[in-house]
Amino acid sequence: MWSAGHGQAAGPALVGLLLALFLPGSGGVEPGAGLVTCGSVLKLFNTQHRVRLHSHDIKYGSGSGQQSVTGVEASDDANSYWRIRGGSEGGCPRGSPVRCGQAVRLTHVLTGKNLHTHHFPSPLSNNQEVSAFGEDGEGDDLDLWTVRCSGQHWEREAAVRFQHVGTSVFLSVTGEQYGSPIRGQHEVHGMSSANTHNTWKAMEGIFIKPSVDPSAGHDEL
Numbered sequence: 001m002w003s004a005g006h007g008q009a010a011g012p013a014l015v016g017l018l019l020a021l022f023l024p025g026s027g028g029v030e031p032g033a034g035l036v037t038c039g040s041v042l043k044l045f046n047t048q049h050r051v052r053l054h055s056h057d058i059k060y061g062s063g064s065g066q067q068s069v070t071g072v073e074a075s076d077d078a079n080s081y082w083r084i085r086g087g088s089e090g091g092c093p094r095g096s097p098v099r100c101g102q103a104v105r106l107t108h109v110l111t112g113k114n115l116h117t118h119h120f121p122s123p124l125s126n127n128q129e130v131s132a133f134g135e136d137g138e139g140d141d142l143d144l145w146t147v148r149c150s151g152q153h154w155e156r157e158a159a160v161r162f163q164h165v166g167t168s169v170f171l172s173v174t175g176e177q178y179g180s181p182i183r184g185q186h187e188v189h190g191m192s193s194a195n196t197h198n199t200w201k202a203m204e205g206i207f208i209k210p211s212v213d214p215s216a217g218h219d220e221l
Contacts, residue, residue: 035210036084036154038092041109042205043080046071047159048196049173051186052080052203053115055108055132058182063120066131067113071173071186075204081109085137087144087165095211100149103165105137112136114143115171117164117190124176128169128190142166148194156207159199164190170198 036042044053051071056079060068072080086092087103098104106115113132116139120129133139144165147154154160162171169190174197176187191198 034156034207035097036156036202037094037208037210038084038086038096038098038104039094040205040207041081041083042207043075043203044082044106044200045203046173046197047199047201049175049186051173052077053082053106053171053188053200054080054185055111055113055115056182057111060123060129060131062123063129064118064131066116066133067111068182069115069130069132069188070178070182071188073184079108079110081205082106082115083109083137093211095208097210098147098154100147100151100153100160103144103146105139105143106145106162107137108132114139115145115162116143117167117169117171118142119167122187122189124178124187125174125189127172127174128167130171130188130190145171154202156202159201161194161198162200163194168192170194171200172198 049071051073054072054077055067055069058068059065084098085105085107087105092104111132112135114134114137116133117128117130122129134143145162146165148161148163149158169192172191173186173188178185
């Protein structure tokens with residue numbers, strides 16, 4: 001049986017307030033070409049199954065029992081916003097472009113939990129369960145995901161993959177859908193191979209303008 005927490009999903013008005021608190025003076029720019037930067041808040045779109053990465057205060061009824069992560073088709077759902085954060089203290093300064101190969105945390109805006117995976121089977125496909133874990137953005141080392149992309153930085157128009165640092169699986173969707181109480185939402189899980197089920201694009205959100213010229217300086221690989 002699924003279990004719901006006491007807090008229910010907030011609406012778009014609260015999301016707007018949260019974005020303002022997270023991103024004071026962010027200097028958000030119009031959607032289009034550009035870079036994804038640390039501190040930005042965005043939605044992630046699976047290009048194969050056309051769903052957005054989503055979470056909510058509903059826990060898995062099996063496996064870890066942690067907060068569930070799913071994919072939803074709706075573009076306007078307030079529970080699909082994630083904040084890009086560093087993998088360690090000072091590891092992702094606000095406004096710095098995210099590098100290909102960099103480890104980041106994806107923090108769910110409305111619940112403060114981090115995208116997470118571990119060695120539990122996912123409920124529908126028996127792949128690796130993906131959950132949301134931690135409190136107020138603080139979790140553990142299993143919250144780290146490496147951004148896999150071509151080139152030097154994560155570009156907003158490019159498809160990228162997220163590979164889990166601790167277990168090497170890729171953040172994926174393969175089409176299985178849940179019944180009640182989250183009917184129609186897609187299972188999100190970890191898969192061992194890179195394939196069409198695990199490509200994602202940055203979509204709606206507030207993007208921090210780059211604090212430095214990404215073309216200047218040298219690579220730190």
